[in-house]
Amino acid sequence: MDQGAARRVELLLPMRTVLIILASLGLAVAFTAIGDTFLIVFVGIFLALVFEYPVRFVMAKTRMSRGLAATVTVIGSALVVTLLMLLLLVPLVGSVRDFLQDLPATIESLRESDELSWLGDSGAAQNVQDGAQQISVSIPDAISSLLGVGGTFFGVFLAAFTILFICLFLLSDIVNLKRALASVLMPGEEERWLDVWERVTTSISRWAIGVVVISVIAGTTQGMTAWLLGSSYAIGLGVIAGLLDMIPNIGATIAGFILVPALWAEQGLTAAIIMLIVVLAYQQIENNILTPKIQGKAVNLSGFFIIVAVTLFGALLGVLGALTAVPLAATIQIFVQELTNARREKVANAKAAHAQGEGGHPSPDRPGAEPLEAT
Numbered sequence: 389m390d391q392g393a394a395r396r397v398e399l400l401l402p403m404r405t406v407l408i409i410l411a412s413l414g415l416a417v418a419f420t421a422i423g424d425t426f427l428i429v430f431v432g433i434f435l436a437l438v439f440e441y442p443v444r445f446v447m448a449k450t451r452m453s454r455g456l457a458a459t460v461t462v463i464g465s466a467l468v469v470t471l472l473m474l475l476l477l478v479p480l481v482g483s484v485r486d487f488l489q490d491l492p493a494t495i496e497s498l499r500e501s502d503e504l505s506w507l508g509d510s511g512a513a514q515n516v517q518d519g520a521q522q523i524s525v526s527i528p529d530a531i532s533s534l535l536g537v538g539g540t541f542f543g544v545f546l547a548a549f550t551i552l553f554i555c556l557f558l559l560s561d562i563v564n565l566k567r568a569l570a571s572v573l574m575p576g577e578e579e580r581w582l583d584v585w586e587r588v589t590t591s592i593s594r595w596a597i598g599v600v601v602i603s604v605i606a607g608t609t610q611g612m613t614a615w616l617l618g619s620s621y622a623i624g625l626g627v628i629a630g631l632l633d634m635i636p637n638i639g640a641t642i643a644g645f646i647l648v649p650a651l652w653a654e655q656g657l658t659a660a661i662i663m664l665i666v667v668l669a670y671q672q673i674e675n676n677i678l679t680p681k682i683q684g685k686a687v688n689l690s691g692f693f694i695i696v697a698v699t700l701f702g703a704l705l706g707v708l709g710a711l712t713a714v715p716l717a718a719t720i721q722i723f724v725q726e727l728t729n730a731r732r733e734k735v736a737n738a739k740a741a742h743a744q745g746e747g748g749h750p751s752p753d754r755p756g757a758e759p760l761e762a763t
Contacts, residue, residue, distance in 0.1 A: 431708070432555045434715075436562075440589040462555055463552075566585065569582075592719065599711075606643075611625055617662060618654075618655050618659070620654070633674075638695070648664045697716065698713040
């Protein structure tokens with residue numbers, strides 16, 4: 389037989405595996421085709437998990453039925469947010485727009501300052517200048533789209549309406565969904581997976597509420613500092629700081645890289661140093677006091693996995709993915725922990741038995757062991 393002849397290799401796959409692969413590919417294609425709709429459904433489900441904890445609180449305090457408590461909580465929150473948007477959205481967005489439109493002039497002022505004059509002719513400085521120019525040109529269109537100008541108001545309203553009612557109906561029907569899940573679980577499995585559900589909803593709800601509260605504190609603190617230092621963009625800088633603070637671990641640092649140079653260009657080096665001190669001090673207070681007190685142990689992820697989650701989910705879902713990366717990663721961690729719980733217990737018992745065998749008398753089965761004396 390010719391050794392160089394090509395050999396035929398047959399790969400046998402079970403039909404179940406083939407069907408799973410095809411179904412996965414079909415779902416991927418479907419999600420790609422209906423990306424915007426999928427995003428709306430995702431936001432609605434995520435908000436339902438966020439509101440689960442407040443709805444239970446309202447039910448406990450008022451003795452309302454779940455449907456009525458969900459309606460009062462969700463619709464009431466939507467009305468409050470709408471009122472705040474009507475009162476504050478235009479001035480807040482206008483301040484952010486003015487800051488970003490003036491960004492090229494701010495960068496130019498920094499390049500021409502005495503302390504940073506050596507950056508004036510560098511390639512990096514020119515790249516920053518060009519990027520700022522592009523942002524200042526594109527921001528007006530983006531702001532107009534956000535405010536619903538140019539025929540997009542109906543689309544924004546329809547998406548918000550759909551998200552709101554997906555959230556509301558899921559909250560109202562969640563008891564029936566849990567009952568349906570329990571009906572297909574074996575005895576003993578029901579408590580296990582319903583407990584997983586409780587852990588997931590508690591983690592997501594506490595995390596989301598804590599993030600909103602902490603971001604408001606961050607934006608107010610740093611925006612007020614900018615105002616006291618005389619910045620004409622104080623409101624915009626506060627909004628930017630609050631929004632970026634929602635991104636875990638790296639958001640506050642990014643905000644510092646924006647606020648400090650902005651104060652430097654507008655008010656000078658002394659104001660920039662004061663802002664830097666405030667930013668660093670606030671980060672320590674947030675990490676060591678605010679987050680433990682407000683969020684507690686809503687999520688228990690290492691810094692490494694948080695950064696990886698923000699990167700991956702940000703690439704998949706954009707800004708929304710970066711903002712929701714932590715609870716999504718925490719949910720995955722809860723399911724992985726539950727699925728591997730039996731394995732981890734088995735490994736722990738094996739290690740304990742191994743350690744006990746080495747710590748006691750040597751086993752007579754091991755080479756060189758002395759026989760045990762009879763008592």
